[in-house]
Amino acid sequence: MSRLPPSTAQVRRLLASREIRHVVVLGANGTMGYGSAALFTQAVPRVTFLARTKAKAEEGLAAAIKQVRSPTVASRADVGSYEADLERTVGEADLVFEALTEDLAIKRAMFDRVEKARRDDAAVATVTSGLSINELCEGRSDSFRKNFLGLHFFNPPNVIVGTELIAGRDTDPDLLDFIEAFARLRLGREMVRTADTPAFAGNRVGFKVLNECAQLAEELGPVLVDRVVGPYTGRALTPLSTIDLVGWDIHRAIVDNVYESTADEAHDTQRLPAYMAKLMQKGVLGNKTGGGFFKRDGKTKLALDIASGDYRPVSEIALPDLGYVDDVASLYAQGRYEEGMQVFLAAEGREAEAARQVVAGYIAYAFHRVGEVAESINDIDRIMGMGFNWAPPSVLVDTMGARAAVELIEKAELSVPEVLVAAAKSGGPRRFFEHPHINVGRFFVAG
Amino acid sequence: MAADSEVYVLGGYQTDFGRNWSKENKHFSALMREVVLGALERTDIAPEEVESAHVGNFAAELYCMQGHLGAFFTEVHPAFSGLPTGRHEAACASGSIALLAASAEIEAGRYDLQAVVGVEQMKTVSAAEGGAFLGTAAWYSEEADGIDFPFPKLFGRLGDEYDARYGLDDEYLAEISKINYANAKLNPNAQTRTWYMNKDHALCRSDDNPAVGGRIRIADCSQVTDGAVCVFLASRAYAEKYARGMGKRLEDIPRIKGWGHNTARLRFSDKVAESLENEYVLPHVRSTITSAMKRAGIADVNGIDAIETHDCFTTSEYMAIDHFGITAPGESWKAVEAGWLEIDGKHPINPSGGLIGAGHPVGATGVRQLLDGCLQVTGQAGDYQVEGAKNVQTLNIGGSGTTSVSFVIGV
Numbered sequence: 001m002s003r004l005p006p007s008t009a010q011v012r013r014l015l016a017s018r019e020i021r022h023v024v025v026l027g028a029n030g031t032m033g034y035g036s037a038a039l040f041t042q043a044v045p046r047v048t049f050l051a052r053t054k055a056k057a058e059e060g061l062a063a064a065i066k067q068v069r070s071p072t073v074a075s076r077a078d079v080g081s082y083e084a085d086l087e088r089t090v091g092e093a094d095l096v097f098e099a100l101t102e103d104l105a106i107k108r109a110m111f112d113r114v115e116k117a118r119r120d121d122a123a124v125a126t127v128t129s130g131l132s133i134n135e136l137c138e139g140r141s142d143s144f145r146k147n148f149l150g151l152h153f154f155n156p157p158n159v160i161v162g163t164e165l166i167a168g169r170d171t172d173p174d175l176l177d178f179i180e181a182f183a184r185l186r187l188g189r190e191m192v193r194t195a196d197t198p199a200f201a202g203n204r205v206g207f208k209v210l211n212e213c214a215q216l217a218e219e220l221g222p223v224l225v226d227r228v229v230g231p232y233t234g235r236a237l238t239p240l241s242t243i244d245l246v247g248w249d250i251h252r253a254i255v256d257n258v259y260e261s262t263a264d265e266a267h268d269t270q271r272l273p274a275y276m277a278k279l280m281q282k283g284v285l286g287n288k289t290g291g292g293f294f295k296r297d298g299k300t301k302l303a304l305d306i307a308s309g310d311y312r313p314v315s316e317i318a319l320p321d322l323g324y325v326d327d328v329a330s331l332y333a334q335g336r337y338e339e340g341m342q343v344f345l346a347a348e349g350r351e352a353e354a355a356r357q358v359v360a361g362y363i364a365y366a367f368h369r370v371g372e373v374a375e376s377i378n379d380i381d382r383i384m385g386m387g388f389n390w391a392p393p394s395v396l397v398d399t400m401g402a403r404a405a406v407e408l409i410e411k412a413e414l415s416v417p418e419v420l421v422a423a424a425k426s427g428g429p430r431r432f433f434e435h436p437h438i439n440v441g442r443f444f445v446a447g
Numbered sequence: 448m449a450a451d452s453e454v455y456v457l458g459g460y461q462t463d464f465g466r467n468w469s470k471e472n473k474h475f476s477a478l479m480r481e482v483v484l485g486a487l488e489r490t491d492i493a494p495e496e497v498e499s500a501h502v503g504n505f506a507a508e509l510y511c512m513q514g515h516l517g518a519f520f521t522e523v524h525p526a527f528s529g530l531p532t533g534r535h536e537a538a539c540a541s542g543s544i545a546l547l548a549a550s551a552e553i554e555a556g557r558y559d560l561q562a563v564v565g566v567e568q569m570k571t572v573s574a575a576e577g578g579a580f581l582g583t584a585a586w587y588s589e590e591a592d593g594i595d596f597p598f599p600k601l602f603g604r605l606g607d608e609y610d611a612r613y614g615l616d617d618e619y620l621a622e623i624s625k626i627n628y629a630n631a632k633l634n635p636n637a638q639t640r641t642w643y644m645n646k647d648h649a650l651c652r653s654d655d656n657p658a659v660g661g662r663i664r665i666a667d668c669s670q671v672t673d674g675a676v677c678v679f680l681a682s683r684a685y686a687e688k689y690a691r692g693m694g695k696r697l698e699d700i701p702r703i704k705g706w707g708h709n710t711a712r713l714r715f716s717d718k719v720a721e722s723l724e725n726e727y728v729l730p731h732v733r734s735t736i737t738s739a740m741k742r743a744g745i746a747d748v749n750g751i752d753a754i755e756t757h758d759c760f761t762t763s764e765y766m767a768i769d770h771f772g773i774t775a776p777g778e779s780w781k782a783v784e785a786g787w788l789e790i791d792g793k794h795p796i797n798p799s800g801g802l803i804g805a806g807h808p809v810g811a812t813g814v815r816q817l818l819d820g821c822l823q824v825t826g827q828a829g830d831y832q833v834e835g836a837k838n839v840q841t842l843n844i845g846g847s848g849t850t851s852v853s854f855v856i857g858v
Contacts, residue, residue, distance in 0.1 A: 006775060007830050042645055069655045072647035161641050188632045188641045236470075334522075335477030436489070437635035437829075439463045441481045446472035 006177070010184070014181040017174075024048040024081075024093040026100060026110060029060035033099035035157040038064035041076040043186035048089045049079045051259040057081065068158050074343045082113075097151070100125045102253060108135055115144050123175055125151040130199040130257055133168040145170040149179065151446035152200060153189075154387045162387025163189040164200050171447040193381045198261045199254050201373040202383040206390070207254045209362045213239035214251075214276060216354055219330035222293040223303045223317050228355040231445035232328045232344065234391025244292035247251050248276060248285045265415055268367050282309070289398040324352060332446035340444065345408065359396065361410035362403060367417035377419075379433050385435075391443035397439070401438050402427075452705040454550040455686035456856060457492065458559075458825075459678030459818045460485035464638040464806035465664070467570050468673045476509045477570045478675040482811035483523045483564060486677035494526040497679075498558040502534045503545030503565040504810035509580045510571050520564065538584035539759060540845030541565065542676070542813030543708075543852035550703055551682050565814030566675040577671055584846045586713045596659050599668060601715050601847040603661025608719055608728055609765065613777030614740040617662055620761035621649035622783050624666045627758060627797055630790060630805025633830035638670050638806030667761040669801075674808030676775075676815045686728030698858060702819045704838070707735035707857040715847040726776040732765050733770045735851035736842060743855035745838065748772045748794060751855070752836040753823055755816040757844040758801040765794070767842055790833055798823065798831040813843035813852060820856040 006014065024041045027033040028049035037060065037089060040047045048062070051057040057079035065073045080089060090096055094270045100107050109218065114124060120143045126136055129152055138147040150166030157163075167176055176193075181187040184447055194201040217240060226238035235242075243251050252272050259270040286292035295311060296301050302311035324347035331340035342354070366380050374380050381392030396407045400422035409416045421433075433440060468475075479502075487494055500520040508511045517532035535545040542565030549561040569577055581598050584590030589598035609615045628644035631637035648656060649666040656664050679687060690697045691848050707839050711718050711731040718729060729731040745751065756771075758764035768779035773794045775789065787793040799805045799819045802812060820839035822828040828836075829853075838857035844850065 008830055009834075011830065035536050038643070042643060068643035070643050070648045070651070071653050072645065072651050072654060074648055158643060159641065170810065185633060231472075300837055329472065333474050333477060335473065335480035435465075439466065439485075441477065442463060442471065444471075 005180070005283060009431050011181045013183065015179050015185060018178050020044050020094045020182060022046045022048070023088050023094050023095045024050060026050050026096065026098045026114075028098055028099070028328055029056040029063075030101070031155055032153065032157070034060040034064040035067060035155060036097060036127060036153055037077070037158050038062075038073055039153070040185055043182075045076055047077050048085070048087060048093070049077055050082060050089065052082060054079055054081045054084070061373065067156060075146050076287060077260070087117040090114055090122075091119065092385075093118070093122050094298060096122060097125065097251045099169045102128060102131060104131055107131070110383065111140065111144070111364045113137070115140055118144075120148070123149070123179070125148045125149050125179070127151060127153055129203055130254060133166050133196045137168055137170075137409060146172045147175060149176060149197070150200070151179065151183070152202075154202070156202040160203065160387060160389070161188060162192065162385070164192050164194045164202060164383060164387070166194055166200060168196065168197050168237065176200045182325045190382055192374065192383045192387075194374050194383070195372065197373050198258050201369070201380050202387040203254050204258060204373050205228045205362070205366050205369060205380060205384060206388045207251065207258065208269055208285060208365055209265055209358060210243055210251065211255045211272065212358055212361060213271065213417075214273050216358070218273060218306055220351070220354060221303070221306065221317065223318060226293075227319065227322060227325065228351045229316050229358050230325070232325055232340070234357055234396060236445055242291040244286035244294060244447045246286065247288055248280055248292055252276070254278065265368060266361065269361065283357060284417075320349065320351060322351060329446040332444045335400050335441060337441060341396075342404075345400060345404055351425065352407065356408060357412045360409045363393045363396055363408045364412075364417060367420060368415070377432060381433055381437075382435065385438060385443065389443075391440075392434055394434075394435060395440045395443055397432050399444075427430055450668055451684045454553050455681045455683065456701045456703060456817065456821045457679040457681050457686065458486070459676060459814075461636055461676040461811075461815055461818055462491045462674050463636050464670075464672050464674040464808065465636075465640065467594055468568055469559060469570045475507060475513060475566070476522055476563055477521050477669070478566055478568060478673065479564060480523050480678045482675035482830075483562065484568070484612050486524050486562070486679065490679055491681060492560070492689075494524040496560050497527065497540040497562050498560050499530060499549070499552065500527070500564065501545040502532065503536075503542035503551045503563070503814060504534055505536060505541050506564075506569060506580050506583065506809070507568070510577070510584070511568055516566070516816070520562070522720040522832065529605065534619055537850040538805070538845030539757065539807070539809050540813055540843045540850040540852050541810040542815070542851070543841070543843040543854070544757070545677075546813060546815070546817060547706065547708060547852060547855070548797060550706070553680055553682050554683075559682040560686065561680045562677060563680060564675060565808070566679045567808035567810040568673045569808060570673050577584075581592055584849075588713060593823045596677055598839075599663040599760065601660075601661030601760045603663040603762075604660030604715060605728070605766060605848070606662050606762040609762070609777070613726065615765070618650065619783045620662075620667055620765060621646055621790070623758070623761045623764050624649040624803055626788055627764075627801045627804035628848070629804075630798050630831055631800025632797075632832060633678055633790075633804055634800050635829070637800040637802065637804050638672050639804050667803075669759045669803050669807035672806035672808040674815070676811045678814055678818050678821065692710075699825070701856050701858050702826050703854055704857050705739040705741065705745070707737070707739035707742070707853040708851070709735045710850045711848060713846060713849055718848055722734045728766060729770065730843070731843065732766070732848055732851045734747040735853045736771055736840070737842075739840060739855050740852040743838070743857070745855060751794075751838050751840045753795045753820075753839045754798060754840040755819050755831040755844070756796055757796060757803065757840060758803050759807060759844070761803070763844065763848075764796065764801070771840070771842075774841065789823040798828065798833050813841070816841035816843055817854055817856060820854070824856060824858045
C-alpha cells in the first residue's frame with residue numbers, strides 16, 4: 001500500500017518545523033548544479049554557488065540567471081571555490097546540495113570534506129540520477145547518514161517538475177517528510193519517493209523504452225521509429241530525439257548501469273546497441289556534438305543511416321503509408337482519446353505492430369517494477385508523467401481498457417502483470433490513475 | 448430584490464491552466480470535451496441528467512475562427528444532442544454572465560440541473576495579436592485601435608488615478624503580485640506554478656520585467672491562458688436528491704447565497720469622470736460587491752472568509768481591496784502591509800493564485816472563481832485551502848471596470 005499523502009495541516013506543520021535559509025550547491029557550474037541553484041533562490045534567501053574555481057562558479061551564476069530569466073537570482077547568491085570557500089560556507093549551510101559529475105569516487109571524496117565542515121543538523125542532498133544513495137554515504141558518521149538523501153531533479157529543473165526523493169537506509173524519516181513538503185510547496189515540485197535501486201524509478205523505466213527504440217532503429221531507421229513511436233503514443237518529444245537531447249554518453253551510462261546491476265525480465269532491451277557504441281568512439285554524442293540520430297545542415301534536417309554511419313536528408317527517405325497515425329491524431333485533436341487509442345490498437349502493418357511492442361513493453365515493465373523501484377504504480381505514473389512528460393502507464397491502460405491492455409501485452413509475448421489480468425477479469429478498477437489534478441488529456445499529443 | 452437564492456453548486460472541474468493546447472495540436476472542442484467529461488466524472492452526475500447548458504466565452508471568433516459555441520456542448524456526449532444551450536459574452540466577465548443566466552433559469556423553475564462552461568483558447572496567436580483582440584473589450588475605436596497592448600495601459604491609468612487621489616507606492620503592487628504567484632505554487636492547476644518569481648523579481652526593473660503600460664510591468668499582469676472550467680448548478684429539489692445519493696446533507700452542498708451585477712460606461716475616462724466626487728474610484732464595482740453581500744445576508748467583508756477577485760493587473764486587485772471594504776477607500780496599502788491578504792491572513796485574497804498566478808483564460812475566469820469558492824467552502828482546496836472557509840466571494844470584471852459580477856458562495 002502506498003503512503004497516504006499528508007493533510008494540508010500536516011504539511012503546514014512540517015514546513016514550520018525546520019528552516020532552510022542557506023543552501024550550498026557543489027558543482028554549481030554544471031547543468032544540474034546551476035539549474036538547481038536557480039530553483040533554490042526562489043525560496044531560500046541565500047544560495048552559495050561553489051565550483052573548482054571562483055570563475056567557474058561565476059559562470060554557473062550567469063547561466064542560472066539566463067535560465068530563469070531573472071537578475072534577482074544574483075541578489076540571493078554568492079560564489080566561491082572549493083579551495084577557498086568550501087569549509088566556511090558549508091559550515092554555515094542548512095542544506096548542502098551536491099551536483100558533481102556522476103562518479104562515485106569523486107562524490108565520495110567531496111563528502112569527506114563536507115562531513116568535516118558541516119553542522120550536525122545540516123542536511124546533505126545529492127542530485128545523482130542513478131548512483132546508489134547507500135553507497136554514496138557508506139562509512140560516514142551517523143549524523144551524516146541520518147541527514148543524507150537523494151533529491152533527483154530532472155533537467156532543466158525550472159521546466160520539469162517531476163522530482164525523485166530517495167532515502168538511504170539511515171535517512172531520518174522526519175527530514176524526508178520536511179524536504180518533500182518544502183520541495184512541493186516552495187519549489188513547485190511533483191515529489192515521488194523511489195527505492196535506492198539502479199537509475200531509481202523514472203530513468204529505469206524511461207531509458208528502457210528509449211533504448212528499445214534505439215534497438216528498433218536498426219530495423220526501421222531513425223525517422224520511422226520517431227514517427228511510429230511518436231507524439232500520438234503519449235509523449236511530446238519523440239524517443240530518438242530525446243536520446244540526442246540527453247546525450248548518447250548519458251544514455252549509455254544509464255543503460256549500462258542498469259544492464260550490469262539488474263537482471264529483470266526485459267534485460268535484453270537494456271543492452272546498448274553496438275552501432276551506438278561504435279559511433280560514440282567516433283565522437284557522436286547527440287546534440288552536444290552537432291548530431292546523433294538527427295542533425296541539421298542549415299535548414300535541412302538529416303537522419304543517421306545506421307548501416308553506413310552517414311547522414312541523409314529526411315525528405316529523401318521514403319516512408320510507408322502511415323495513415324492510421326493521422327487518424328489517431330485527428331481524433332486526439334478533438335479530445336477523443338479512447339477512440340484514437342482503439343484506432344492505434346487495431347492498425348495493421350509492421351510499423352504499428354512495432355509501436356505496439358514498445359508501448360506494451362513500457363506498460364508491462366512499469367507494472368512489474370512496483371514493489372521494486374517504488375511502492376505503487378501511481379508513483380511510477382507520476383514520475384513518467386511529470387519527469388518525462390510521457391503518458392503514464394496507468395493512463396494508457398485506463399484509456400485502452402484493462403482487457404485491451406492485457407491483449408496488447410500478450411500479443412507482444414511479454415509477461416502480463418497480475419493486477420492487469422485481475423482488472424481485465426473483474427472489469428475493475430475503473431481507473432488505475434489516481435491523480436485528479438493531473439489532466440490525462442495533456443499526454444495525448446495530436447501528431 | 449429576489450428572495451433567498453436557491454441555486455446550488457454541485458461541483459465541477461477545471462483544466463490545467465498550464466497547458467498549451469496549440470502545442471498539443473488540439474482544437475478548441477477538445478477543451479470543452481475534457482472539461483465537461485471531467486466535471487461529470489468528478490461530480491458523479493450522469494450525462495442524461497443535464498437539462499441545459501450555458502457557455503461563457505469572450506472571443507473564439509477571433510482566436511479560433513469559431514462561433515456558435517453553445518452548439519459544441521452537444522458534441523461532448525450523445526445524451527446532450529437536442530439540449531437547449533447558449534453562449535454568453537461580456538469580455539472577461541463572460542463566465543459570470545453565463546452563471547447568472549443559468550441561475551436565473553433555475554430560480555425561474557425552468558430547469559433543475561444546468562451545466563455552465565467557461566472556455567477560452569488564447570495561445571493560437573502571437574502576444575501582440577492577442578493584445579489587440581483583448582482591446583475589443585474596451586471601446587476599440589476610441590481606446591485601443593493602433594495601440595500596442597491597450598489593456599495594461601488602461602489598468603496602468605487605474606493605478607495613476609489611485610496615485611492622484613490617494614497616493615500609491617508601486618512596492619505594494621509588487622507585493623500583490625508576489626502573493627498571487629506564491630499561492631499559485633500551491634495550486635496544481637495554476638499556470639505559473641513552476642515559474643520563477645519572488646518579490647525581488649516583481650519589483651525589479653530590468654529587461655526581464657519590462658514595462659508594458661505606464662506603471663504596469665510584466666510581473667503585474669495576468670496571463671495569456673488556454674483553459675476551461677465546468678460547474679453544475681442545481682435547484683433545491685435536485686440538490687436534495689443529489690445530496691441524498693452522495694450520502695451528504697443539503698447543508699453540505701454549497702449555495703450561491705448572493706449575486707451582484709452592474710455595468711458602467713465603456714470608456715475608462717468616462718468612468719473616472721463619473722466617480723470624481725465619489726470616495727470609490729469605481730463605484731459601480733463597489734455596488735456589485737455590496738449588493739452580493741446584501742443578498743447573501745452578510746453585513747460586510749468580515750463575514751467573508753476568502754475572496755477570489757479579478758486581478759487582471761495588480762492595480763485591479765489594489766482597487767478590489769478597498770472596494771470590498773477591507774480598508775477605507777484609498778487605504779488598500781494598509782491591508783497589504785499588514786499581511787491580511789495571504790492565505791492565513793485576516794482577509795485572504797486569491798488563495799488560488801488569481802488571474803496573475805492561476806491564469807486568465809478570459810471566458811473561463813468567472814466560472815473558475817466560483818469553482819474555487821466551491822472547493823474552499825467544502826474543504827477540498829488542498830494545499831491552497833483557507834482553513835475553515837464557509838463563505839467565499841468572487842469579483843469578475845469585464846473591460847476596464849465596465850461589467851462587474853460578484854457571487855457569494857457558501858455552506
